[in-house]
Amino acid sequence: MIAGRPPAERYTGSSVRRTEDLRLLTGRGRYVADIQVPGLLHCAFNRSPHAHARVLRVQTDVARRAPGVVAVFDGWQMAKLASAAGGMMELMGETNLPSFSLLATDKVRLVGDPVAMVVAETRAIAEDAAELIEVEYEELPAVMTAAQARDGSLPPIFEDLGSNVLFGPDQKVFGEVDRVFAEADRIVKARIAQHRHQNVPMEGRAILATFDQATGELVAHAATQGVNTSRQIIAAQLGMPLEKVRVLAFDIGGSFGLKFGASREEVACCAASRELLRPVRWIEDRLENLTVSGQAREESFDVEAAVTNEGEILGMRVEMVIDSGAYPGFAPGIISTIQEMIPGPYRMRALSFTASGVITNKATYVAYRGPWASETFVRERLIDLVAAELGLDPFEVRLRNLAERGQPPLRMVTGPSLAGLTAKESLLRMGEIFNFEEFRRHQAAMRAQGRYLGVGVATYIEPAPGPRPETPPTELEWARASLGEDGVVSVFTAQMPHGQSHQTTMAQIAADQFGVDFEQVRVVVGDTDQVPEGFGTGGSRFASMAGGAALHVSRQLRSQVLELAAQILDVSPATIDIRAGEVVGDGVPDGRLPLSELVKLARAAAAEGRIPQGTETSLEASFGFDGGQGGWSGGTHCCVVEVDPETGRVRVDRYMVVEDCGEVINPAVVEGQIRGGVAQGIGAVLLERSAYDEWGQYLSSSFMDYLLPTTTDVPNIEIEHLQTIPLDQDVNFRGVGEGGMIVAPPTICNAIADAIAPSGAVVLEQHLPPTRILELMGIIPQPA
Amino acid sequence: MIPITLTVNGQLREGSVEGRVTLADFLRERLGLTGTHLGCEHGVCGACTVLLDGEPARSCLVLAVQAQDKEVTTVEGLSGSEPLSALQRAMRDNFSFQCGFCTPGFLIQAWALLKENPRPTEEEVRHALSGNLCRCTGYQSIVAGVLAASTRAPLESQQEGSL
Ligand code: FES
Ligand code: FES
Numbered sequence: 001m002i003a004g005r006p007p008a009e010r011y012t013g014s015s016v017r018r019t020e021d022l023r024l025l026t027g028r029g030r031y032v033a034d035i036q037v038p039g040l041l042h043c044a045f046n047r048s049p050h051a052h053a054r055v056l057r058v059q060t061d062v063a064r065r066a067p068g069v070v071a072v073f074d075g076w077q078m079a080k081l082a083s084a085a086g087g088m089m090e091l092m093g094e095t096n097l098p099s100f101s102l103l104a105t106d107k108v109r110l111v112g113d114p115v116a117m118v119v120a121e122t123r124a125i126a127e128d129a130a131e132l133i134e135v136e137y138e139e140l141p142a143v144m145t146a147a148q149a150r151d152g153s154l155p156p157i158f159e160d161l162g163s164n165v166l167f168g169p170d171q172k173v174f175g176e177v178d179r180v181f182a183e184a185d186r187i188v189k190a191r192i193a194q195h196r197h198q199n200v201p202m203e204g205r206a207i208l209a210t211f212d213q214a215t216g217e218l219v220a221h222a223a224t225q226g227v228n229t230s231r232q233i234i235a236a237q238l239g240m241p242l243e244k245v246r247v248l249a250f251d252i253g254g255s256f257g258l259k260f261g262a263s264r265e266e267v268a269c270c271a272a273s274r275e276l277l278r279p280v281r282w283i284e285d286r287l288e289n290l291t292v293s294g295q296a297r298e299e300s301f302d303v304e305a306a307v308t309n310e311g312e313i314l315g316m317r318v319e320m321v322i323d324s325g326a327y328p329g330f331a332p333g334i335i336s337t338i339q340e341m342i343p344g345p346y347r348m349r350a351l352s353f354t355a356s357g358v359i360t361n362k363a364t365y366v367a368y369r370g371p372w373a374s375e376t377f378v379r380e381r382l383i384d385l386v387a388a389e390l391g392l393d394p395f396e397v398r399l400r401n402l403a404e405r406g407q408p409p410l411r412m413v414t415g416p417s418l419a420g421l422t423a424k425e426s427l428l429r430m431g432e433i434f435n436f437e438e439f440r441r442h443q444a445a446m447r448a449q450g451r452y453l454g455v456g457v458a459t460y461i462e463p464a465p466g467p468r469p470e471t472p473p474t475e476l477e478w479a480r481a482s483l484g485e486d487g488v489v490s491v492f493t494a495q496m497p498h499g500q501s502h503q504t505t506m507a508q509i510a511a512d513q514f515g516v517d518f519e520q521v522r523v524v525v526g527d528t529d530q531v532p533e534g535f536g537t538g539g540s541r542f543a544s545m546a547g548g549a550a551l552h553v554s555r556q557l558r559s560q561v562l563e564l565a566a567q568i569l570d571v572s573p574a575t576i577d578i579r580a581g582e583v584v585g586d587g588v589p590d591g592r593l594p595l596s597e598l599v600k601l602a603r604a605a606a607a608e609g610r611i612p613q614g615t616e617t618s619l620e621a622s623f624g625f626d627g628g629q630g631g632w633s634g635g636t637h638c639c640v641v642e643v644d645p646e647t648g649r650v651r652v653d654r655y656m657v658v659e660d661c662g663e664v665i666n667p668a669v670v671e672g673q674i675r676g677g678v679a680q681g682i683g684a685v686l687l688e689r690s691a692y693d694e695w696g697q698y699l700s701s702s703f704m705d706y707l708l709p710t711t712t713d714v715p716n717i718e719i720e721h722l723q724t725i726p727l728d729q730d731v732n733f734r735g736v737g738e739g740g741m742i743v744a745p746p747t748i749c750n751a752i753a754d755a756i757a758p759s760g761a762v763v764l765e766q767h768l769p770p771t772r773i774l775e776l777m778g779i780i781p782q783p784a
Numbered sequence: 785m786i787p788i789t790l791t792v793n794g795q796l797r798e799g800s801v802e803g804r805v806t807l808a809d810f811l812r813e814r815l816g817l818t819g820t821h822l823g824c825e826h827g828v829c830g831a832c833t834v835l836l837d838g839e840p841a842r843s844c845l846v847l848a849v850q851a852q853d854k855e856v857t858t859v860e861g862l863s864g865s866e867p868l869s870a871l872q873r874a875m876r877d878n879f880s881f882q883c884g885f886c887t888p889g890f891l892i893q894a895w896a897l898l899k900e901n902p903r904p905t906e907e908e909v910r911h912a913l914s915g916n917l918c919r920c921t922g923y924q925s926i927v928a929g930v931l932a933a934s935t936r937a938p939l940e941s942q943q944e945g946s947l
Contacts, residue, residue, distance in 0.1 A: 017876055024884030025872040027819015027859035031885065034818035124804070202823045202831060202885040202919050253821070253885030254919050286824040499883030499920045668879040668925075675922030676882065703828035703917070711910040711923045 011508035011518050015668035018504045020497075029251040032206035032223050033283045040208070041070055041280045043269055044126035046116040046133040047292070048108035051142035051361035051696020052157065055104055055135060058116055063132040068125035071276055072133070073268070074116045075105035082271035086236030088261035089328040091229065096167060097328050098158030102237070102264045102271070108137070109157050109326040110361050111698045112292035114265055119272050119280055142361040142696035146300065146321045149358035157326060157359050166324050167332055168356025172339060174413045175350030180314035184306035188386045194374040195767040196298035196323070197688040199366065200708060201498075203253020204284030205293055207266040209273035218245050220270055223252045225260050226496050226536015231528045233262040234270050249526035252498035256680070256741075257367035258294055259498070260538065264327075291701045294366030295690040296330075298323035301378045306350075307386050311397040315350030315413075318342060318378070322357045322365070329365035331357050337372040337463075340414045344379050345423030345461045345634065346401040351413050361696045367538070369677060370462070370738035373745070377766055380458035380746035384753060385762075394750065395436060395457055398427055402459065405725070417467040419631070420725040423459050426636040426658040429722065430457065433656055434638050447758060452643040453653075454755025458746040461634035464540035464661070464735025465627040468727075476624030477541065478532035479549035481510065481557045483619040485603075487581055487596035489514050491553070492524045494534030495546045500673065500737060502542055505665045506550045513554035515578030516595070532622065540735025545627055547665060548731035553623035560616045565598055567615050568605050628728035633739055635659035635722065637678070637747040643755045645779060648770030650686055650752055652715050660722040662734030667721070670736050675717045677740020683709040684741075685748045689767050790851045792817070793861030801848045807841075808832045810848035811858060819859040819888050823917065830916035833889040834858050840896045859888035862895060871895060874933035875926070882920035889916045894930045903934055 023029050060072040073081070079101045089097055104115045116133050120126035143154050149164035156163055181187065208221040218240060224230040227247040235245040252259065262270075265282055273280040284293060302319040320338065324331035339353040370376075383401070387394040402424040403410045409419035436455065443453045480492040491510045495502050507521035514521070524530055558578055566573040571587030578584070583593040593601075599619065606617045640654040657674055664670050687707040691699040700706040726732045745766050752773070753763035761776035774780045785800045792815060799814050808825075811817045811834070823831035825844045832844040835857035863869040868876065871894060881887045890913060897904060897912040904912065909930045910923070918926060 015879070018879065020884065021876040021881070022867070024881060024887055025859075025868060025875055025891070026863060027817070027888055029819075029884050029887075031818075031821070033822070034812075036816060036818075124802075200919055202829065202883065202917065203821070251884060253823075254883040256919070286826065286829075501882065672879055672882055672921055672925055675924050676920045677922075679922030680919070702826055703824050704826075708917050708919065710915070710917065711913045711927065714922050714924070716924050717922060 010512055012512045012665055013663070015666055016504060016508050016518055018501050019507065020501060020503055024251070031203055031251045031253055032208050032221050032281070035208055035221055037208065037210065037279045039278050041119050041121065041276065041278050042123040042126045043117055043119045043272060043280055043282045044123065044130040045114040045265060046118070046130040046135065048104065048111060048113040048115055050108055050137055050139055051111050052140040053108050053137035054140065055106060055108060055115065056138055057136040059134040060116055063118055063129040066125065066129045066132060068121040069118060069129045070121065071119045071272065072116060072129070073103065073272065075101050075103040078103045078117065078268055078271060079105060081275055082237045082267055083239070084237065084264060087233055087328070091232060091261065092333050094328065094332055096161070098161045100158070100327065102268045110292065110363060111696055112288065117268050117272065119276060123283070144360055144362070144692060144694055144696055146323055146358045149360055157361060164359045166357035166359050169354050170356070171352065171354040173352045175315060177315055177317065177350040177352045180350045181306045184314055185309040186307050186389065188305045188307055188382070188389050190303055190382060190385055190764055192301045192303060192378050192381055193765040194297050194299040194301070194377060195765065196295050196362070196690040197684050198290070198295040198690050199256040199258040199368045200290070200706065201254030201256060201258060204286065204289035205259060205263055205266060206283050207269050208279060208281040209270040210279040211274040211277055213277055216244055218270055218274055219248065220245070221248045222262070222266065223259050224249050224496060224536070225255050225498065225538055226494060226534070227526055227528045227531065228494055228533060229260060229535050230262045234267060237267045238271055238274065247528045249496055252496070255498045256369045257371060257538065260367065286703065287701050290706050291698050292363055294329065295325065295363040296366055296368035296371065297374060298365070299374050301374070303378060303382055305382055305386055307390070309390060311386065311390055311392045311400050313346060313348050313386065313401050315348050316342070317352045319354045322355065323360050323362065324357050325360060325362040325364040327364045330367045330371060331365040334371045338375045340416065341372055342375040342379055343412045343414055344376065345403055345418065345421055345459060347403045347410065348413055362692055363690065369680060370742035373742040376458065376460040376742050377746045381749060381763070384750045388757070395431065398457065398459055402427060419467055420727045421461065421632060422660045422722050422725060423461055423634055425722055426634065426660060427459055429658045429720065430636045430638050430656065433658065433720065439640070452645055452755040452758070453640065454643070454751045454753065455638065455640050456747050456749065456751030456754055457636060457638045458743050458750060459636045460739065460743040461632045462540060462735070462739050462742060464633040464738070465544045465630045466632065468627065468630040472626060476626050477545035477549045478534055478622065478624045479546065479553040480532050480620065480622045481553045483557060483561060483595060483599060485596060485599045487594055487599065488520055488522055489516055489554070489557070490522045490524055491550055492531050493546050493550070494531045494536055495542050496525055496536045498537070500537065500542060501666065501669045505669055506546065508665055509547055509550045510554040513551050514558045516581040520581050540633065540737045542737070543665060543733040543735045544630070544662065544731060545625060547733040548628055549623050549625035551731055552625055553621050556623055557621040560621055561598070561619065564602055564611070564615060564617060567611055568601050628731045631662060631727045631732065631734055633661045633734040633736055635739065637743050639747050639751045641748065641751040641755055643752060643773060645777060648773035650768065650773065652682060652748065655715050655717045657717060657719045658722060659719060659739070660724050661736035661739070662724045663732040664721060665733055671719050673736045674719055674740045677738065678717050678744040679709050679714045680741045681744020682714055682748060684745050685766060685768055686713065687769065786849050788849055788852050790853065791855045793857055803847065803849060805848045806844055807834070807846040807848050807851050808843035811843060811856070817858050817860050821885055821888055823885060828917070829886070830889040830893065831886050833892045833916070835892055835896060840893050859891050862891060870936055871898065871933040874936055875929035878925050878929035878932055880921070880926045880929035886916060886918040890918065890926055897930070898934055906931060
C-alpha cells in the first residue's frame with residue numbers, strides 16, 4: 001500500500017491517506033450522539049410487544065407525571081403534529097401505499113411498532129417513563145409467511161389495502177422463452193431461498209432536531225445517506241415549506257442502505273422539537289435497531305433453467321416472492337432491478353420473470369448493500385446446480401456461458417448493453433490465480449481422510465453506473481466548486497459519506513483536475529444550505545457519478561480561473577497553467593502567482609471594472625454529470641472452505657477477488673469497500689439471520705442472538721484489479737461499494753455446497769449456520 | 785447522588801452521579817469525552833472499551849461509581865501531546881477504519897495488546913481483537929494496522945509522552 005504523497009503530483013489512482021482519519025482516530029469525530037446542545041431533551045418510545053394487534057387504550061398519565069418527563073405523545077396526539085404520508089416510498093414514486101401514522105393509533109403491525117413517545121430531561125428518564133405507559137391490546141393473528149399472506153385466511157395488516165398481497169404476480173417475458181425450453185436437452189429446477197438479514201451499522205439511527213423560534217426553521221442533525229432526501233421527508237411530514245427545514249450531517253457510523261430519508265421515529269422527534277420549542281434527540285439503541293430499523297432480502301425463487309447437455313444455459317423461468325414486512329419499504333422498488341440483472345454477464349436468450357410481494361408482520365424491507373443482490377445469488381447457485389446435474393465443472397459452465405465483448409456489444413436479454421464487459425477476463429484470471437486442478441486433487445486426498453473441503457466461484461456485474469441509457473437520464477449528479485481567497489478549492493456534493501472516504505477521494509480528483517495540492521481542497525458535505533441537489537449516497541453512485549461531477553466541475557472552474565487570470569495578467573490563456581496551487585507560465589510576473597493572490601487581484605480588478613463583460617468572475621462553477629458513457633463494475637470471487645462434520649462449522653480458508661471497478665481513485669479505499677462487503681457476505685451465510693417465531697416475536701434483538709462476523713471469522717481477502725476497458729473520454733471510475741456483498745454469498749455457498757456434496761447434500765438456501773449444515777449432511781435430522 | 789473521583793487521561797476528575805450511571809455515559813455526557821462510542825450497550829461490540837487501571841474494560845458495563853479512584857484512559861488520551869500516537873499513525877497508514885464508529889474500542893484493545901505483547905503474530909492480533917465488532921472493514925486493515933504499529937518501533941518509545 002502506498003501511503004502519503006503520490007509521485008508526479010497525481011493523486012487519482014494513489015492510496016492517499018484519508019483526511020477523515022485525523023478526527024476519527026483521536027476520538028474527535030462528531031456523530032449525532034456526540035453533539036452537545038444546551039437544554040437538550042431526549043426521547044424514548046413505548047413499543048408494541050405484539051406482532052399484530054388492535055390498540056384499545058393508551059394510558060400515559062403516570063408517565064407524564066414522572067419527574068423529569070417533559071411530554072408524552074400517543075399516536076393520536078402525534079398525528080396532529082405530523083403525518084406519515086410523504087415518506088421515502090412516495091418520494092420514490094410508489095403508489096399502492098396504505099395509510100398509517102408515525103406512532104400507532106388503531107393498530108400495531110410488528111413487534112417494536114412505536115406506540116407512544118416520551119420526551120424527558122435525560123435518556124434514562126425517558127426510557128423509564130416509556131415503561132410506565134400502559135397499553136391495552138386486542139391481539140390479532142400474525143401474518144408470518146408469504147403463504148399466509150397470499151391465502152387470504154388472515155386479516156389484512158392494512159385494512160385499506162384489503163389484502164396482504166402487496167403486488168403481483170406480475171410477469172414479464174424477454175425473448176422466446178417457450179422455444180428455448182422446447183429446444184433444451186434438460187430443464188434444471190430449483191426452489192432457492194434468500195433469508196432475511198439486515199444492515200446493522202455500528203451506529204443506529206439518530207437525529208437531533210432543533211426548532212429555531214427566531215427563524216421558524218427546523219434544523220435537524222441527522223445520520224443520513226442524503227441530507228436533501230431527509231429534508232424533503234421531514235418537511236413533507238411536518239407540513240413545513242422545504243426552505244424552513246435544514247438538515248445537517250457529519251460523521252455517520254455506517255448505514256449500508258438503512259439510513260435513507262427520515263424514519264417514523266426520526267420525524268416524530270422533529271415534531272416534538274417543534275411542539276416543545278426545545279432541542280430533542282433520539283438515539284436508537286441496539287435492541288430497537290435490530291428489531292425495527294428495517295430488515296432486508298427475504299425472498300424465495302422458483303427457478304427453471306433450460307440447458308443443453310454441453311452446459312449452455314438457453315434461458316430461465318423465474319418466479320419470485322418478496323416479503324416486504326409491515327410498513328411500506330423498498331421491496332416493490334427493487335423488483336425491476338432484480339429482473340433486469342438476473343441474466344448477469346451471461347449469454348442466455350430468454351427469460352420469464354414473475355414477481356409478487358406480500359405484507360407480513362415483520363420489520364420493513366429496507367435497502368441493504370446491493371439491494372437487488374439475490375439475482376446474483378440465485379443465478380450463481382443455479383449455475384452450480386446445472387453443473388452438478390450435467391456432471392460438468394462449474395467453472396467450465398460459467399466459461400461456456402459468459403458473454404464476450406464484441407462490436408456492436410452484446411446485450412443482456414433484458415436489454416442493457418454489455419459494452420466494456422470484463423466478466424470473462426475476471427473468471428479466466430481467477431483460473432490462473434487459483435489452481436483448480438491441484439485443489440481437486442488435494443480435496444480428494446482430504447476427503448479420503450474424512451475432511452470436507454470445497455471451492456466456490458461466482459461472477460457478477462453491477463450497474464455502477466451501468467451502460468449509458470438510450471434515453472438521456474433525467475437525473476444528474478451535481479457538484480459545485482469555488483475558489484476562495486485563501487486559494488482553497490471547495491467542492492460541494494450531495495453525497496453523504498458514512499465510511500466511504502468521499503472527503504478524501506473527491507479531493508484527490510479535484511486536486512488533480514484543478515492543479516492544487518490535495519491539502520488545498522475542501523470537500524463540503526452534509527448541509528442542505530450548502531450542498532447541491534441530489535438524493536445522496538447509494539447505489540454505488542459515488543465513484544462514477546459524483547467523481548465524474550467533481551472531475552468536470554474542477555476542470556470547468558480551472559478554465560474559468562485561467563481565463564480570468566489571462567485577462568488580469570493580459571496574457572493568452574493558452575500560455576498559462578495552474579500547478580501546485582499557482583498560476584504559472586509566460587507573462588506571469590516572476591513566473592508564478594499563488595491562487596490566493598490571483599483571487600485578490602481578481603476581486604480588485606472586478607471592483608474597478610477592469611474585467612471585460614462576458615468573463616466569469618464568480619470563481620464558482622457548477623456541473624451536472626449524467627454518467628458519461630457509463631460502464632459495468634464486476635468480477636469473479638472464489639473461496640475455499642472447510643466444513644467440520646462434527647460441529648457443522650465452516651471455516652473460510654482462502655478468499656480471492658478479481659475485480660473491475662473501472663479506473664481506481666484510491667486503491668486502499670476500494671479494497672476496504674470490497675473487504676467490508678465480503679465480510680458482510682460471510683456474515684449473511686454463516687451467522688446472520690433476522691429470526692421470528694411463528695407468532696411474530698423477534699428472536700434476534702441483541703448481539704448475543706444476531707451474530708456479526710469477527711476477526712476470527714473473516715480471512716484475509718486477496719484482491720486483484722483487472723485492467724478496465726475505458727468507455728468514456730473522461731470518467732471511467734465505477735462504483736465498488738456494493739459488489740463484495742452482492743457476490744460473496746453465492747461464492748461462499750457454492751464452496752460449502754461443493755464441500756458437503758459427498759454427503760448428498762444439496763444447498764438451496766443462503767443461510768448455512770452449523771445446525772443447518774449438519775441437517776443438510778444428514779448428520780442430525782431435518783426439522784419436521 | 786454519589787460523589788466520585790477518578791483520573792481520566794491523566795487528569796483528576798470529580799463528579800457526582802446516580803448509582804446507575806455507566807462509566808460510558810459519565811465520560812461522554814459529564815466529561816464531554818465523546819470519543820468513546822456506544823454500539824450496543826450490552827457488552828458485545830466493544831466500541832465503548834476504555835483502559836481501567838491499564839486493563840481494557842467495556843465502559844457500558846461498568847458503573848461510574850465503580851471507577852472510583854481508578855485511572856481511566858480513553859481514545860482521547862492515546863496520543864498525549866502528539867497529534868497521533870504511533871499506533872494511530874499506523875492505523876491511518878493502513879486505512880484501518882471506514883466509518884470510525886468502532887475505532888475507539890479497537891484502538892484501546894490494540895493498545896493493551898501491544899503493551900503486553902509488543903510483537904504479536906497475526907493470529908495473536910486477531911485473537912486479541914476478536915471481541916470487537918466492526919461492520920465496515922472486514923478487519924484485515926485493522927489487523928494490518930496493529931501489526932504495522934508493532935514492527936514500526938518498540939512500544940516503549942511509542943508510548944513515550946503519549947499516555
Ligand atoms: S457499547 Fe459497550 S460493548 Fe457495545
Ligand atoms: S469502521 Fe465502521 S464499524 Fe468499524
